[in-house]
Amino acid sequence: QVQLVESGGGLVQAGGSLRLSCAASGLQFRRYTMGWFRQAPGKEREFVAMIDRSGDRTYYADSVKGRFTVPRDNAKNTVYLQKNNLKPEDTAVYYCAADRTTISSRPDDYDYWGQGTQVTVSS
Numbered sequence: 001q002v003q004l005v006e007s008g009g010g011l012v013q014a015g016g017s018l019r020l021s022c023a024a025s026g027l028q029f030r031r032y033t034m035g036w037f038r039q040a041p042g043k044e045r046e047f048v049a050m051i052d053r054s055g056d057r058t059y060y061a062d063s064v065k066g067r068f069t070v071p072r073d074n075a076k077n078t079v080y081l082q083k084n085n086l087k088p089e090d091t092a093v094y095y096c097a098a099d100r101t102t103i104s105s106r107p108d109d110y111d112y113w114g115q116g117t118q119v120t121v122s123s
Helices: none
Strands: 003-007 010-013 018-025 033-039 046-051 058-060 078-083 092-099 117-122
Touching (some): 018 117, 046 078, 078 092
Parallel strands (some): 010 117
16 A cells, blocks of 8 residues: 655744655655645645656756755655745645656646645744
């Protein structure tokens, strides 16, 4: 059974930092592109960042470029989302997801999802 478990969410002040973790089990982690998405109340789920299988290529939404990074540790079956200089508009539930066959920013292309972790940024 595939499981993706996010952790590290919480309340942080604007300008602060937070690191989310996503621990994967039940799949060959190194064979999957890993993505992060977020969903704010009343909004659609949106792409945040992703990293390819080897960790050589990363992609970011324009809204987070220069502030977020998405490293992965294939030995630990874990992907991270390091978030710096947080803004109130970063408030959302953050989800990690695994994609076996593509390198995509579309949620529909992802095969597995975590349960999400809440991040709240106060002004």
